[in-house]
Amino acid sequence: MTIDAGRWAELYRLExxxxxxxxxxxxxxxxxxxxxxxxxxxxGLRRPPAHDADLAGWLFxxxxxxxxxxxxxxxxxxxxxxxxxxxxxxxxxxxxxxVGRLLAGLTERQRAMVVAQFYLGLDHREIAAHFGVKTGxxxxxxxxxxxxxxxxxxxxS
Amino acid sequence: MLPELSIERVxxxxxxxxxxxxxxxxxxARVTVRRPVSLTAIVIAATLVLVLGAVSFVREAPDAxxxxxxxxTTPLLNAPRPMCLRxxxxxxxxxxxxxxxxxxxxxRVQDSSRFGFGRSDPSLLDRVEFTSRTPEEWQLLxxxxxxxxxxxxxxVEVHDRNGFAAMDWARSDGCGRxxxxxxxxxxxxxxxxxxxWPVTSxxxxxAYYIERGDRMLILRYVTEPGSEGPHGVTxxxxxxxxxxxxxx
Numbered sequence: 001m002t003i004d005a006g007r008w009a010e011l012y013r014l015e016x017x018x019x020x021x022x023x024x025x026x027x028x029x030x031x032x033x034x035x036x037x038x039x040x041x042x043x044g045l046r047r048p049p050a051h052d053a054d055l056a057g058w059l060f061x062x063x064x065x066x067x068x069x070x071x072x073x074x075x076x077x078x079x080x081x082x083x084x085x086x087x088x089x090x091x092x093x094x095x096x097x098x099v100g101r102l103l104a105g106l107t108e109r110q111r112a113m114v115v116a117q118f119y120l121g122l123d124h125r126e127i128a129a130h131f132g133v134k135t136g137x138x139x140x141x142x143x144x145x146x147x148x149x150x151x152x153x154x155x156x157s
Numbered sequence: 158m159l160p161e162l163s164i165e166r167v168x169x170x171x172x173x174x175x176x177x178x179x180x181x182x183x184x185x186a187r188v189t190v191r192r193p194v195s196l197t198a199i200v201i202a203a204t205l206v207l208v209l210g211a212v213s214f215v216r217e218a219p220d221a222x223x224x225x226x227x228x229x230t231t232p233l234l235n236a237p238r239p240m241c242l243r244x245x246x247x248x249x250x251x252x253x254x255x256x257x258x259x260x261x262x263x264x265r266v267q268d269s270s271r272f273g274f275g276r277s278d279p280s281l282l283d284r285v286e287f288t289s290r291t292p293e294e295w296q297l298l299x300x301x302x303x304x305x306x307x308x309x310x311x312x313v314e315v316h317d318r319n320g321f322a323a324m325d326w327a328r329s330d331g332c333g334r335x336x337x338x339x340x341x342x343x344x345x346x347x348x349x350x351x352x353x354w355p356v357t358s359x360x361x362x363x364a365y366y367i368e369r370g371d372r373m374l375i376l377r378y379v380t381e382p383g384s385e386g387p388h389g390v391t392x393x394x395x396x397x398x399x400x401x402x403x404x405x
Contacts, residue, residue, distance in 0.1 A: 012184070071360055089366075098167065109358070
């Protein structure tokens with residue numbers, strides 16, 4: 001069934017909280033996460049996914065790819081230097097979380113796959129299909145990421 | 158601590174606590190009034206933009222001092238002559254903001270200001286982007302998100318300094334929140350504060366801050382360490398362009 005614009009907006013709103021939080025965990029920046037998710041929304045309007053199953057995974061990967069394309073220009077809110085925080089508060093929040101600390105030691109690509117598996121609930125085959133890589137690559141990336149997270153847990157304890 | 162079987166639960170419990178932005182911002186404003194556009198309409202619009210752009214360029218050409226926005230091929234008269242790079246000498250001169258910079262012969266000015274680039278930043282007086290990419294390559298990379306820094310492009314920005322020192326500007330840009338390397342150097346005989354910090358796991362921002370009275374001149378670029386940019390651009394190319402700037 002084709003997804004029309006109205007249906008797309010409705011589905012997007014339903015998935016927004018989960019996908020946005022997944023992106024925050026990967027990108028550690030509110031503005032980048034929101035921009036990337038906006039891009040994914042626009043991409044879906046132009047060319048919606050073939051079906052509405054696993055929409056969160058689709059949105060997540062399109063957004064992650066979009067975030068990799070470039071870097072947002074700094075916003076020059078100089079109030080930040082005087083104590084107000086922008087992206088830094090998300091960093092601080094994530095650093096207070098066990099998951100945030102574990103993810104911080106990973107590369108962005110590893111973080112994306114770990115979050116896709118453990119938070120969005122995608123399996124290796126689905127992650128491979130979304131990211132356009134082989135299942136073996138996903139398995140290897142996740143194995144490396146998990147080894148790093150285990151080492152981090154050992155160090156912490 | 159984090160046994161394998163409970164990872165999913167821990168992820169959900171913790172990440173579900175992350176704050177969401179206001180619901181009004183979930184859907185991007187730029188698409189709320191967008192309607193489907195046919196390919197023909199896109200082609201016509203693109204043609205119109207090209208034609209208008211060409212007309213505008215021809216009209217503006219004799220008035221460099223007024224616009225300060227085009228590439229010229231003569232050196233600055235009242236500033237040291239910028240060097241020529243990669244076999245070509247392509248000099249951009251901004252009379253309005255008192256600088257000239259030499260870019261390689263195969264580079265060009267990417268004029269994105271007309272699309273509203275950077276207008277959300279009240280201190281920004283001027284921003285010029287220099288790129289080695291073709292317009293098509295640039296569009297493919299940046300798409301509709303005109304607030305992006307394309308890696309391996311060079312930006313020259315002029316801001317109202319608002320009394321802040323170069324170090325504050327660097328910290329506001331992101332230097333303070335990330336592992337940041339800082340230093341001091343001289344650019345066109347003016348002292349400059351240099352900062353460099355990671356912006357993603359693979360990209361790194363480099364910025365030069367030069368205080369010029371009430372204004373702050375910033376030269377910035379993003380690189381991917383260990384890689385080469387489009388059309389053979391390297392960090393050395395970008396450093397050469399930065400070094401070629403001549404300040405009035």
